[in-house]
Amino acid sequence: MLTEEKNQENLETRSSVNFIEAIINEDLRLGKNNSRVHTRFPPEPNGYLHIGHAKSILLNYGIACKYNGKFNLRFDDTNPIKEEQEYVDSIMEDVRWLGADWEDRLFYASDYFDQLYDWAEKMILDGKAYVDDQSAEVIAEQRGVPTAPGIESPYRNRLPEENLDLFRRMKAGEFQNGERVLRAKIDMASPNMHMRDPVMYRILHAYHHRTGNQWCIYPMYDWAHGESDYLEGITHSICTLEFEVHRPLYDWFVDQIQETDYRPRQIEFARLNLSYTIMSKRKLLELVKEGYVNGWDDPRMPTISGLRRRGYTPEAIKVFAEKVGVAKRDNVIDVSLLEFSIRENLNKTAKRVMAVLNPVKLTITNYPQDLTEDLITENNPEDPDAGMRTIPFSKELFIERDDFMISPPKKYFRLSPGKEVRLKSAYIIKCNDYRLDERGEVVEIFCTYDPESKSGGAGSNRKVKGTLHWVTVAHAIDAEVRLFDRLFKVENPEDVAEGEDYKTNINPDSLKVLNQCKLEPIMANAIPGEKFQFQRIGYFTVDPDTTPDKLIFNRTVPLKDSWSKSAL
RNA sequence: UGCCCGAUGGUGUAAUUGGCAACACGUCUGACUCUGGAUCAGAAAAGUCCAGGUUCGAACCCUGGUCGGGCAACCA
Numbered sequence: 001m002l003t004e005e006k007n008q009e010n011l012e013t014r015s016s017v018n019f020i021e022a023i024i025n026e027d028l029r030l031g032k033n034n035s036r037v038h039t040r041f042p043p044e045p046n047g048y049l050h051i052g053h054a055k056s057i058l059l060n061y062g063i064a065c066k067y068n069g070k071f072n073l074r075f076d077d078t079n080p081i082k083e084e085q086e087y088v089d090s091i092m093e094d095v096r097w098l099g100a101d102w103e104d105r106l107f108y109a110s111d112y113f114d115q116l117y118d119w120a121e122k123m124i125l126d127g128k129a130y131v132d133d134q135s136a137e138v139i140a141e142q143r144g145v146p147t148a149p150g151i152e153s154p155y156r157n158r159l160p161e162e163n164l165d166l167f168r169r170m171k172a173g174e175f176q177n178g179e180r181v182l183r184a185k186i187d188m189a190s191p192n193m194h195m196r197d198p199v200m201y202r203i204l205h206a207y208h209h210r211t212g213n214q215w216c217i218y219p220m221y222d223w224a225h226g227e228s229d230y231l232e233g234i235t236h237s238i239c240t241l242e243f244e245v246h247r248p249l250y251d252w253f254v255d256q257i258q259e260t261d262y263r264p265r266q267i268e269f270a271r272l273n274l275s276y277t278i279m280s281k282r283k284l285l286e287l288v289k290e291g292y293v294n295g296w297d298d299p300r301m302p303t304i305s306g307l308r309r310r311g312y313t314p315e316a317i318k319v320f321a322e323k324v325g326v327a328k329r330d331n332v333i334d335v336s337l338l339e340f341s342i343r344e345n346l347n348k349t350a351k352r353v354m355a356v357l358n359p360v361k362l363t364i365t366n367y368p369q370d371l372t373e374d375l376i377t378e379n380n381p382e383d384p385d386a387g388m389r390t391i392p393f394s395k396e397l398f399i400e401r402d403d404f405m406i407s408p409p410k411k412y413f414r415l416s417p418g419k420e421v422r423l424k425s426a427y428i429i430k431c432n433d434y435r436l437d438e439r440g441e442v443v444e445i446f447c448t449y450d451p452e453s454k455s456g457g458a459g460s461n462r463k464v465k466g467t468l469h470w471v472t473v474a475h476a477i478d479a480e481v482r483l484f485d486r487l488f489k490v491e492n493p494e495d496v497a498e499g500e501d502y503k504t505n506i507n508p509d510s511l512k513v514l515n516q517c518k519l520e521p522i523m524a525n526a527i528p529g530e531k532f533q534f535q536r537i538g539y540f541t542v543d544p545d546t547t548p549d550k551l552i553f554n555r556t557v558p559l560k561d562s563w564s565k566s567a568l
Numbered sequence: 569u570g571c572c573c574g575a576u577g578g579u580g581u582a583a584u585u586g587g588c589a590a591c592a593c594g595u596c597u598g599a600c601u602c603u604g605g606a607u608c609a610g611a612a613a614a615g616u617c618c619a620g621g622u623u624c625g626a627a628c629c630c631u632g633g634u635c636g637g638g639c640a641a642c643c644a
Contacts, residue, residue: 016582016591044644079643136642145640147570181642191571193640202642221644245572245639268573270637275579281644323592325581327574330637334579337593347606382606413604422602455602467602536603563604 018326020059020267024067024236033235033262037069040234041095042109042225044076045087045209047281048296048303049094051317051338052272058321059269060238061100072232073102077110078224080208088209090296094304098314105232109224110210112231116219117171119227119257120182120200124163128256129200130156131166132183139181142188143196149189150196156185170203173216177203184223186252194249198222226250229264230257237264240271241328272324273332276486277302278493278502292506293487299543299554300487300510310484311531311541311556316345335486339557346531346539346556351379351386354424354469354520355534355553357481359398361473362445364429367395372474376456377425380533391520393426396473398518400536403468404445406434411566413466415445421466424535428453428464469535476518479551482543483512519551526551533559 017025028035039060043049049057064071073095077083095102123129132139132155144150158166163182170180182201190196200223205216229237237250243266250266273279278287279302287293287301296303299310307317320341324333372394380386399415408416415421420430429447437443452459487510493502526532528544538558546552 018581042644046644076644082643139642140640143640145570147640149570150640178642193571196640199642204642218642220642225644241573242638243644247572270574323580325592327581329574331580334593337580340593343605352603381603411604424602426602428602460602464602466604469603533603533605536605538605559603559605561604566604 037067040072046082072105074107080206316342
């Protein structure tokens with residue numbers, strides 16, 4: 001981004017900062033952390049990123065940019081059982097695609113395993129941590145409940161030397177999974193459950209995607225996260241609301257290692273929720289594993305890879321994230337805001353082309369049999385720089401089946417017997433007749449054209465109510481078009497009757513595949529990821545499944561359609 | 569009968585930190601249009617969860633409620 005633009009943006013938004021920026025402004029005013037701002041995005045590589053993560057990425061990266069600070073990408077990989085390299089790769093691709101640049105600061109919590117271990121030994125020596133021999137069940141029981149204090153473990157007052165010996169033997173692999181843990185010695189009576197001697201290390205004989213079999217003890221989130229922030233010099237550690245109750249523990253752990261004035265600060269914001277959408281990683285994984293969708297990048301998924309394949313652009317997602325804002329109250333954003341963002345973006349950038357999704361033949365009876373005209377049409381009326389192109393026109397055409405009705409309702413502006421319409425960038429035609437098959441389906445429409453009405457010509461000023469898109473029979477190329485609808489039938493998929501789950505709300509018609517689609521010939525050159533507006537229909541992108549002999553398009557989002565709406 | 573958060577049009581976010589509740593999406597009109605798109609013009613829609621208090625003045629401060637969310641993995 002140009003500095004000039006950035007300054008302009010700062011000026012514009014200065015009067016209205018979100019609560020996180022307000023905190024940062026205050027920290028800066030007080031000169032905290034040498035007036036540095038340093039954020040990070042800390043995903044666990046246990047699944048693909050979704051639009052909610054995009055909000056977080058863009059928030060963290062946006063703040064770093066705005067305050068001339070830095071942004072890190074850090075994988076929170078402290079649980080080898082759930083984490084995989086595939087997820088690391090996909091996450092990096094998605095973060096990069098969104099435009100968040102971590103420069104040379106790619107880190108892993110596992111980078112810090114040695115340091116964390118050393119600090120843990122020090123805490124043991126200081127009497128701040130101890131080894132507990134009890135089972136997970138017993139420990140959970142002793143922790144008590146939110147409304148009543150817990151009780152102390154019988155191992156709580158073990159001598160530091162014994163704790164150190166045991167901890168070293170844990171590390172050395174002398175014990176089985178679950179046999180012992182290292183716990184911080186805080187307060188079993190705290191009203192905050194997280195302060196009741198939380199587990200710092202558990203034994204996990206498991207292969208880690210980066211450290212292999214080097215370790216058999218792994219740090220817990222609370223112990224690893226704040227210390228990782230500390231090691232990276234993070235100033236503002238932004239996370240979601242559910243970690244709010246963890247903050248006292250975050251601070252307690254930082255207290256144990258802090259050596260200078262520098263100190264990272266945790267700030268929590270409300271995660272993004274979208275109507276008609278499910279955002280839980282666990283449930284998205286379930287949709288993938290149980291085959292409700294075709295993989296993490298299925299265009300119906302709210303994953304970043306799904307949105308990308310659907311045809312969304314990073315710009316649109318950025319605009320969306322800005323419009324959504326940042327606050328602490330729970331929210332459900334209407335998907336229409338997301339759709340607005342991509343339409344607004346693609347309206348300015350997508351090339352307009354003719355595509356007939358559900359074709360019916362139309363013959364212009366008074367047009368010369370062998371003639372093909374190259375007509376000129378705009379690539380994008382919203383973008384003067386997009387230029388013009390030619391499109392062939394001849395006697396036999398395809399038009400959209402929906403664009404013809406034998407006996408139309410009152411405000412139908414399209415084609416019907418005796419009526420006139422314009423063919424986009426071509427001529428005005430009049431319907432004289434049509435032919436039905438034995439089932440009563442229209443198989444051919446017969447029209448005459450007005451040679452004087454050619455687009456751009458002298459006599460082209462005549463007004464007709466409707467304009468149709470079309471392609472020629474002789475030149476059209478075939479394509480498969482995948483029409484996506486929302487994955488869930490209801491606004492809140494989690495809202496279900498007793499004994500049912502969100503899967504009962506899955507929309508059975510979320511994917512409709514059309515195979516007889518006819519496109520103007522220039523589309524033979526379309527490449528995967530390229531975006532178009534199919535005129536009068538919607539925005540489409542070329543799916544990566546496309547092969548040289550089979551073009552496949554995904555519908556990103558339909559055009560707004562006030563006609564079908566009013567017809568309801 | 570614990571602790572921590574939150575509450576502003578249908579949805580989301582603002583309100584110069586105590587000064588006429590604004591913006592966006594959505595909805596509805598109308599204009600324009602060779603995309604029933606876009607664009608343009610306009611409208612409806614909250615009196616700020618409730619009750620008290622402080623103040624000339626409260627969405628904002630205080631008190632007490634109500635409602636919603638979170639917290640009891642060797643998950644993050």
